[in-house]
Amino acid sequence: MNSNSPAQKLRFTKMHGAGNDFIVLNGIDQDLSNITREQWQKLAHRQFGIGADQILLVEKATRPDADFRYRIFNSDGGEVEQCGNGSRCFVRFVLDQGLSSKNPIRVEVAHTVLTLKSHPDGQVEVDMGAPVFEHSHIPFNSNGLASKQEFHEILYALPTSNHPGAHDDWVGVVSMGNPHAVQVVGDIDSAPVKEEGPFIEKHPAFPRRVNAGYMQVISRNQIKLRVYERGAGETLACGTGACAAVVSGIRRGMLDSPVKVQTRGGTLEISWGGIVNGVAQPVIMTGPAVTVFEGETEI
Numbered sequence: 001m002n003s004n005s006p007a008q009k010l011r012f013t014k015m016h017g018a019g020n021d022f023i024v025l026n027g028i029d030q031d032l033s034n035i036t037r038e039q040w041q042k043l044a045h046r047q048f049g050i051g052a053d054q055i056l057l058v059e060k061a062t063r064p065d066a067d068f069r070y071r072i073f074n075s076d077g078g079e080v081e082q083c084g085n086g087s088r089c090f091v092r093f094v095l096d097q098g099l100s101s102k103n104p105i106r107v108e109v110a111h112t113v114l115t116l117k118s119h120p121d122g123q124v125e126v127d128m129g130a131p132v133f134e135h136s137h138i139p140f141n142s143n144g145l146a147s148k149q150e151f152h153e154i155l156y157a158l159p160t161s162n163h164p165g166a167h168d169d170w171v172g173v174v175s176m177g178n179p180h181a182v183q184v185v186g187d188i189d190s191a192p193v194k195e196e197g198p199f200i201e202k203h204p205a206f207p208r209r210v211n212a213g214y215m216q217v218i219s220r221n222q223i224k225l226r227v228y229e230r231g232a233g234e235t236l237a238c239g240t241g242a243c244a245a246v247v248s249g250i251r252r253g254m255l256d257s258p259v260k261v262q263t264r265g266g267t268l269e270i271s272w273g274g275i276v277n278g279v280a281q282p283v284i285m286t287g288p289a290v291t292v293f294e295g296e297t298e299i
Helices: 037-044 084-096 193-201 239-251
Strands: 009-017 020-026 054-060 068-074 105-108 113-118 123-127 147-150 153-159 168-175 179-184 211-219 222-229 233-235 259-262 267-272 283-288 290-298
Touching (some): 020 084, 168 239, 193 233, 239 259, 239 267, 239 283
Antiparallel strands (some): 009 290, 054 068, 153 168, 259 267, 267 283
16 A cells, blocks of 8 residues: 555454563454455554554455464554464354354464464364474575584474673474474573573574574473564563473473463463374464454554
């Protein structure tokens, strides 16, 4: 949309999943094809726009095995592949808006199709697909990085800054449709998420950047988690980050499925069956999806 275009009315729904908040837009009944990256940024801006961690766009499916297509834009305006908390809000949105009466619903995202199921108690269950460990598919380049094996997981040493004497963070690397670097910390509250997260996010080992996860293990079935997300900064919850943390923790021999993941915005439950006969099993995430308000704005 150029600067000479007339203002466009935009209907939206504000939602959150465990505090990870979204602007959800119906791209089936309104034309959103010309919205620019700068306009996505303005909509997500917390002082000058509606405010959100991500913007979720509902569109018609482009493949026969899906009911809808689902696109995600970070608060910096960039489009990304996956958002776990957003997927739960997605299914709540399409059911509440009367766009579908199916349950479960199959949703097309960047590289796959997700199966989403709404429970009577308001919780939403998402089959997030299998975790990906192959470096070229994450993508991740480990050249020049020290590594060590811990149970079934290979950890890599990431320098936390360019300053001389800076320590390394040992991270497990996995993709849940988007890349994650997960490390274990002793105390989640004092973890240097805001200080080191931006450096890890843009580390050259990750050509598409990475989400930096900080996990404190409470018991074999409970963790606390903070995530510095690509293009959004630290959020109150990160669904794919919770999945990645649990997968990494199980592979490190620290956790047993299912795992309660306590984020700053709420609790998620993650189940993973591990690797069976050489095949990674799908990760199942269950958590809340809440509508905050509906409105109309002008762009």
